[in-house]
Amino acid sequence: MFSKKSQKLSIYNSLSGKKEPFTPILKDHVGMYVCGPTVYSNVHLGNIRTFTSFDVIYRYLTHLGHKVRYVRNITDVGHLENDEDQGEDRISKKARLENLEPMEVVQKYTTDFHETVRKFNLLPPSIEPTATGHLIEQIELIKSLIKIGFAYEVNGSVYFDVVKYNITNNYGILSKRKIEDLIHNTRSLDGQSDKKNPQDFALWKKAEPKHIMKWESPWSKGFPGWHLECTAMSKKYLGENFDIHGGGIDLKFPHHECEIAQSNACFGTNAANYWMHANMLTLNGQKMSKSTGNNILPDEIFSSGSPLLSKTFSESSVKFFMLQAHYRSVLDLSNDALLASEKGFNKIIDAISILENFKDFSDNTSDFDITKWVKECYDAMNDDFNTPILIANIFEAVKFINKIKSGIAKISEKDYNILSETISSFVFDVMGLKKTNILQKGDDKLDEVIDIILELRNDARKNKNFELGDKIRDMLKDKGISINDSDKNSSFTID
Ligand code: AMP
Numbered sequence: 480m481f482s483k484k485s486q487k488l489s490i491y492n493s494l495s496g497k498k499e500p501f502t503p504i505l506k507d508h509v510g511m512y513v514c515g516p517t518v519y520s521n522v523h524l525g526n527i528r529t530f531t532s533f534d535v536i537y538r539y540l541t542h543l544g545h546k547v548r549y550v551r552n553i554t555d556v557g558h559l560e561n562d563e564d565q566g567e568d569r570i571s572k573k574a575r576l577e578n579l580e581p582m583e584v585v586q587k588y589t590t591d592f593h594e595t596v597r598k599f600n601l602l603p604p605s606i607e608p609t610a611t612g613h614l615i616e617q618i619e620l621i622k623s624l625i626k627i628g629f630a631y632e633v634n635g636s637v638y639f640d641v642v643k644y645n646i647t648n649n650y651g652i653l654s655k656r657k658i659e660d661l662i663h664n665t666r667s668l669d670g671q672s673d674k675k676n677p678q679d680f681a682l683w684k685k686a687e688p689k690h691i692m693k694w695e696s697p698w699s700k701g702f703p704g705w706h707l708e709c710t711a712m713s714k715k716y717l718g719e720n721f722d723i724h725g726g727g728i729d730l731k732f733p734h735h736e737c738e739i740a741q742s743n744a745c746f747g748t749n750a751a752n753y754w755m756h757a758n759m760l761t762l763n764g765q766k767m768s769k770s771t772g773n774n775i776l777p778d779e780i781f782s783s784g785s786p787l788l789s790k791t792f793s794e795s796s797v798k799f800f801m802l803q804a805h806y807r808s809v810l811d812l813s814n815d816a817l818l819a820s821e822k823g824f825n826k827i828i829d830a831i832s833i834l835e836n837f838k839d840f841s842d843n844t845s846d847f848d849i850t851k852w853v854k855e856c857y858d859a860m861n862d863d864f865n866t867p868i869l870i871a872n873i874f875e876a877v878k879f880i881n882k883i884k885s886g887i888a889k890i891s892e893k894d895y896n897i898l899s900e901t902i903s904s905f906v907f908d909v910m911g912l913k914k915t916n917i918l919q920k921g922d923d924k925l926d927e928v929i930d931i932i933l934e935l936r937n938d939a940r941k942n943k944n945f946e947l948g949d950k951i952r953d954m955l956k957d958k959g960i961s962i963n964d965s966d967k968n969s970s971f972t973i974d
């Protein structure tokens with residue numbers, strides 16, 4: 480007997496480098512922390528890929544019946560321009576360049592982030608804490624780290640002592656880097672002379688007098704280091720040890736390695752039992768990135784257009800393109816790939832429409848092994864959230880649905896119900912794709928084409944060819960376009 484609760488999910492754990500059976504700490508409850516955006520510029524499609532990957536993970540865990548507490552933070556202070564604690568705070572820099580209050584920058588790009596994830600139909604997390612809202616917790620953590628001897632203060636700044644930590648722990652447990660290589664490879668940068676060892680990282684930085692984003696602390700007026708906020712906020716909302724910690728693969732080192740070091744030093748745990756990393760979206764073979772400018776913004780894809788693309792695409796087509804690759808594989812964005820994904824996605828939506836309008840069931844038999852197919856869909860997702868295999872299975876069902884439509888295959892009512900429910904729960908609930916996005920009224924080309932069709936239909940009706948008029952109306956209805964006839968003219972709406 481099929482049951483969602485009995486599904487055996489396995490997750491690739493970056494800590495062990497292996498797929499492992501997923502066992503939550505508390506039965507049926509999952510705690511998941513995902514590093515959120517640094518809100519200093521518009522979110523780009525690469526960011527969206529990572530958040531989409533974790534949205535599908537969140538949705539699937541919920542689909543299986545887990546009660547998930549999903550925490551995704553907003554980094555609104557402390558993320559410096561470079562990973563070696565060098566350069567300006569990204570938000571302060573933007574505030575300086577745009578002549579804004581830092582909190583105006585934060586507000587502007589947090590709003591952009593929220594609007595964009597909503598367009599992509601990503602579910603909001605259960606808690607969305609901000610770094611600036613958790614300074615007390617961060618200061619407390621620093622005090623603990625100093626007390627147990629893993630952190631030291633120099634000239635108002637506080638650093639984590641990586642070399643000392645590594646004597647009793649393994650700094651490199653996640654990234655598999657060796658501390659000797661790190662010592663060898665870390666550049667000794669100007670202004671880092673405060674640190675005992677170049678690979679130590681900042682927990683608290685004393686602010687320059689002109690720096691705006693600064694707070695009182697026992698050590699100086701300053702601001703927290705970037706790695707600290709995630710340890711403080713995950714501990715506060717999920718506990719010292721929780722189930723899943725996620726982020727893009729570029730955060731594995733140093734950010735996540737440092738989070739693990741902080742957690743191990745304070746609580747004796749690796750924070751999460753499963754560390755998950757989503758791979759990068761590239762453009763022209765290079766990582767999409769805010770700081771290098773090699774990126775496409777969501778609005779360029781939906782509406783304003785980009786010189787790299789031949790047309791605009793809907794959110795669901797773009798999301799479908801992302802989900803056709805496994806979350807751990809690199810994915811390169813190209814016009815051809817988006818065109819192919821749009822076509823594939825439309826085929827699935829057409830098949831779902833056929834199912835919705837279907838009534839001609841066979842007595843008891845079907846030309847499709849529905850039980851096997853459902854199992855294969857779950858097997859795909861249970862195998863470390865393998866959406867490309869899930870989509871390949873859905874295309875098998877699409878082929879079958881088209882055969883039913885052409886009258887060369889049959890389905891029983893019972894199987895039809897299972898097929899309809901399964902396909903729509905995977906497409907809409909688990910992958911979070913949206914049907915309405917395929918056709919958008921207001922898309923100039925679409926409006927023009929439908930107006931042509933309506934004019935030809937009106938000609939047919941004027942010539943009393945009502946049969947043709949009705950056929951056009953029914954065919955458009957089949958594609959989700961309703962014609963509304965009035966005395967004078969006809970208009971259309973998209974369902
Ligand atoms: P940031 O706002 O730069 O802190 O990044 C927010 C999230 O997006 C992090 O999890 C990053 O790892 C992720 N990210 C950044 N660039 C890319 C990219 N090109 N492809 C996929 N994920 C990305």
Ligand code: ZN
Nearest residue numbers: 514515709734
């Ligand atoms: Zn983080």
